Amino acid sequence: MDGTGRRSDRTNTHVDLIERAAAAGKAILCEKPIDLDIAKVERCLASLARTPVPLFVGFNRRFDPSAAALKRAIDDGQIGALRQVLITSRDPAPPPLASIPSTGGLFRDMTIHDFDMGRWLLGEEPVEVWATASCLVDPQIAALGDVDTAMVVMRSAGGRQCHINNCRQAAYGYDQRLEAFGSSGMVANDNLRPTTLRRSGAAGTEARDPLLPFFLERYAESYVRELDAFVAAVLDKKPVAVSAEDGRRALVLADAALEAVKSGHAVRV
Amino acid sequence: MDGTGRRSDRTNTHVDLIERAAAAGKAILCEKPIDLDIAKVERCLASLARTPVPLFVGFNRRFDPSAAALKRAIDDGQIGALRQVLITSRDPAPPPLASIPSTGGLFRDMTIHDFDMGRWLLGEEPVEVWATASCLVDPQIAALGDVDTAMVVMRSAGGRQCHINNCRQAAYGYDQRLEAFGSSGMVANDNLRPTTLRRSGAAGTEARDPLLPFFLERYAESYVRELDAFVAAVLDKKPVAVSAEDGRRALVLADAALEAVKSGHAVRV
Amino acid sequence: MDGTGRRSDRTNTHVDLIERAAAAGKAILCEKPIDLDIAKVERCLASLARTPVPLFVGFNRRFDPSAAALKRAIDDGQIGALRQVLITSRDPAPPPLASIPSTGGLFRDMTIHDFDMGRWLLGEEPVEVWATASCLVDPQIAALGDVDTAMVVMRSAGGRQCHINNCRQAAYGYDQRLEAFGSSGMVANDNLRPTTLRRSGAAGTEARDPLLPFFLERYAESYVRELDAFVAAVLDKKPVAVSAEDGRRALVLADAALEAVKSGHAVRV
Amino acid sequence: MDGTGRRSDRTNTHVDLIERAAAAGKAILCEKPIDLDIAKVERCLASLARTPVPLFVGFNRRFDPSAAALKRAIDDGQIGALRQVLITSRDPAPPPLASIPSTGGLFRDMTIHDFDMGRWLLGEEPVEVWATASCLVDPQIAALGDVDTAMVVMRSAGGRQCHINNCRQAAYGYDQRLEAFGSSGMVANDNLRPTTLRRSGAAGTEARDPLLPFFLERYAESYVRELDAFVAAVLDKKPVAVSAEDGRRALVLADAALEAVKSGHAVRV
DSSP: OOOSOSOOTTGGGHHHHHHHHHHTTOOEEEOSOSOSOHHHHHHHHHHHTTSOOOEEEOOGGGGSHHHHHHHHHHHTTTTSSEEEEEEEEEOSSOOOGGGHHHHTOHHHHTHHHHHHHHHHHHSSOEEEEEEEEEOOSOHHHHHTTOOSEEEEEEEETTOOEEEEEEESOOTTOOEEEEEEEETTEEEEEOOOOSOOOEEEETTEEEEEOOOOSSHHHHTHHHHHHHHHHHHHHHHHTOOOSSOHHHHHHHHHHHHHHHHHHHHSBOEEO | OOOSOSOOTTGGGHHHHHHHHHHTTOOEEEOSOSOSOHHHHHHHHHHHTTSOOOEEEOOGGGGSHHHHHHHHHHHTTTTSSEEEEEEEEEOSSOOOGGGHHHHTOHHHHTHHHHHHHHHHHHSSOEEEEEEEEEOOSOHHHHHTTOOSEEEEEEEETTOOEEEEEEESOOTTOOEEEEEEEETTEEEEEOOOOSOOOEEEETTEEEEEOOOOSSHHHHTHHHHHHHHHHHHHHHHHTOOOSSOHHHHHHHHHHHHHHHHHHHHSBOEEO | OOOSOSOOTTGGGHHHHHHHHHHTTOOEEEESOSOSOHHHHHHHHHHHTTSOOOEEEEOGGGGSHHHHHHHHHHHTTTTSSEEEEEEEEEOSSOOOGGGHHHHTOHHHHTHHHHHHHHHHHHSSOEEEEEEEEEOOSOHHHHHTTOOSEEEEEEEETTOOEEEEEEESOOTTOOEEEEEEEETTEEEEEOOOOSOOOEEEETTEEEEEOOOOSSHHHHTHHHHHHHHHHHHHHHHHTOOOSSOHHHHHHHHHHHHHHHHHHHHSBOEEO | OOOSOSOOTTGGGHHHHHHHHHHTTOOEEEOSOSOSOHHHHHHHHHHHTTSOOOEEEOOGGGGSHHHHHHHHHHHTTTTSSEEEEEEEEEOSSOOOGGGHHHHTOHHHHTHHHHHHHHHHHHSSOEEEEEEEEEOOSOHHHHHTTOOSEEEEEEEETTOOEEEEEEESOOTTOOEEEEEEEETTEEEEEOOOOSOOOEEEETTEEEEEOOOOSSHHHHTHHHHHHHHHHHHHHHHHTOOOSSBHHHHHHHHHHHHHHHHHHHHSBOEEO
């Protein structure tokens, strides 16, 4: 269970640690992804099913106050029947090149959060995934077999649609926006900034700060709330808010996107 | 009735033209102010009272769609009992120095629009005016006996308050904002810009265009609607939307502000 | 050349009128699409190639001041190397059911504007189109063989990506937004509203007007500028801003999207 | 030194505690105001001048990240020569009626923060104060000899102007906004909200959350930074960021405003 954030090169330690913690009867909070290999994940979850310990997967963004408010607005029927979800998720800068090979690629490392967010907001399981990906930030990323700029579309059985756009680099900071559109309205989230200052001068008006630098600042509150939810689940012996199955399904979507890029076909999941 | 806009050096022709038009039985649309001399205005209105011709004073801003919507929101009770009005009104650049002596000064030339707007939005007549004024833009304006930067506060008999701030120069364009605050809420108007473009980069995010340059662009729609209202009033023989008395009262407030600056006392009107 | 806007049931008269106007040596301004049948369009353009008359296709949105400013910002290098374009385009209400069969379907009737906008903003020809579509607004639209809610992704040869989302119904008005993201920044356009009023009360803050109702209001200025551009092209004998070839290519993209929905494959164009 | 926030009925304990802490050689962080009686404050400061202990006055808003960024923008010359400051400060609800008599009235209890903010942002000492005040929220406040709705204007020797508007009740939450206008631009601060959610529907678009409820939530970060600054001042033996003299001067302005309301004259300070 490492808490170092998103791009750990220790993802391959997760399954072993999960199994040892489970054997010791300890409640588990595991950073995403559980593992880069879906087969290994599925074996791990199968073994876990025989133990009573809770496994909570660290999709922290569900605990962001604004994301949670958007989800509540959907669930409360504020926008009627949901039709479309849009997720913009752009990092300020690519990870160190040396770490690229161990990330599992853009979809399993970065988009995995957006796959989880998309599933959660859609409220229906995606049944079809399509994706396209390019290397537009740094050709060395392509040389390492990865991509840095992608668009994904998922469709649920009920015909709801979810678009994700990703890039490993955004000059204006860590861009994290959500939009949900339904039969009676739309809800959307803005980015966060260090201050509310707006500057106006001869060159333009209402210019605001660059965005918060990266996930530790942007999602600081979400980590606090995630830990609260984990502790509450353990103490109250309630179902965890983000389950091992949620972790598995996000990885299935990431694998499907990768396959879609290779084949040019939408992949059914 | 000249249509050349705000800083005409022909204001001193208004009363003569009004009286000749009235004698000819013609409906009159007169640019603000009717005259810079309140005694002359009052003599003119007295003579006009004996003729049946309508006199419509050109406080065009009342016909701006956003200002009109704000007024409607107040009148419809959307903010409950009105408490405070805030008016920000800053010009992009001072008038030519040569025209300063004939303007009657900042309060009669520029603030006069805001006095009318304040009266109209307050919904109660101001009974007290206080003002302070400085010359911060160009010392040559002071040399000509005028000021370029001012703050005014008016109070109605019911205790409602109205703040006006003015400046003859704003680097970011023609700044025209309104805010009305009441017991159950607030309504406010933004500025207009040529496009809705928002620019984000390393230096900042969401930077918007400079504001529309000046009154001809900013209030283009208001002039169209003002003329429509004038024509409708004449054809339908209905009371004019902005009366000669409205013109007179705005000038009274401007004179009171000038006196307040000189005396340091709030002036009762 | 009909000027009735978007959902004419007289699209099938365009080619005949184009050919008669060309024979008469008249400059032509043709509403989009030229025709719903790409073969017919290609025959028309081939015949037109032998005449000197200009044919200007009515993709009016290119003349919207905010869209034009966004395009200029891209072309001026304000966001560096372009990577992604996002287009949100949702109508306030579906067309009359009776007109659905003659529209050619969502992609040829409604998305066609977005295909043109995407091509124009990408600055590189799309080489691949993928799309998914559902009927979520009105099952009668499905009964007529059409869809009402769609997402499209296009990719250029250089790897640039363009996402389009469409819906035939949006409760909050005619939703028309653009975003372009590049190596050094992002530019985006907001919607237009009748006024700038913002309302704050116990239920929420900064609530703004519903959007302008539909294309006649939203794109009023673009039609004026489009006509100006057409007249200028004719008088100055310069290339038209939006050519017959632009009209043809948008239709090719619409046909590709339709095929992608049917096949589940990305379609190369 | 009580930390219970703004409307302590223990303000009258401050001077005694300050003098005892000073006698014991302890560094002091004192909530505003030091006392409601300016003569008592001046005697306290005179006695304190003979001791080496630092006295830090709790004008916490200076430590709010957005207020601090606005101040830095002014000091860095981002808006050129400062001309006008606007401060909007409205509470969500009046204090308990029972506490009104011990508050010292609106100007000493609530506006005192805005007087300090105005002085700090103006960068020049106010030399003239004018104010008007009404009781528009609750007549029982008038019955207790206080007001609940006020506007203040201050002028510095250099002619800079500062407007403050206050109200004891705002239906949409705790309204805290700042604006500074100068020769080359303007900077302004928005309010804070619990989330960034924007809601759009048939009734309106982009509606945001009500504002953060009150000062404990709105200025949470400022209290942390204020304590950091106090500790740093003590440890580094540096001048305190907000001095006893700052505390005294804010009270002088509050007293001047009260006198201005009574006399109808601008009061020189």
